[in-house]
Amino acid sequence: MGQWEALEGRAVDVAPLLLGAVLRVRGVGVRLTEVEAYGRQGEDPGAHTYRGRTARNATMFGPAGRLYVYFTYGMHWCANVVCGQEGEGTGVLLRGGEIVEGLELARLRRPTAKRDAELARGPARLAMALGISGADDGTALEPAGRRSEAAGDPSEPAAPSAAATLELPRAPHAGFLTGPRTGVSGPGGDPAAFPWRFWLPGEPSVSPYRPHAPRRRA
């Protein structure tokens, strides 16, 4: 088992635990409010890994707790947290969040945002606010709160702040909502088969597109 045992289950079970989690990258922290689960190779037609491993999706087949970053529509980067077991090819797409640290920096990175709620509303916006790009693909997340408090020990150099940290909540947020995934065409977008979008109610940082009536889950 790895350091991210909590992420090693099925994407649909891990996704609720990521709601409310805080991801910190390069001076900006986001509290995640919207995510989408993507299943294993062969299991989920909407997943990049559906047809097997390629150069692009290789990170998804690695251990849980890494960032899988991909480029899309000729201009956008999007980030996933890899979950499941090695070789499964499963993860959770980060679709939206609220900036809780580094607000000034996030505003600089997202100059077109009119309101703070728009800074990380949408997967590509979220990546942009965090300064995430292709260079971050494969980055191993570290647990948050691990500070080098070795006060004044010269033999122990101050640990460089991790490139990316993740702080998980103790338990899944009560009362999260689920619905069909956004932007997934074909069978993978079938809301009955894959109601794998998860979000927190009443959050302005959740994308507005909600095609079907949400269903409450505990």
Added chain:
DNA sequence: ATAAGGATGATCT
């Protein structure tokens, strides 16, 4: 408030 079209390039068939 919601809809439509353009931008721009990797990836895979």
Added chain:
DNA sequence: GATCATCCTTATA
């Protein structure tokens, strides 16, 4: 050559 796990601007109600 088609398809994108999209965003932004502009147009119409």
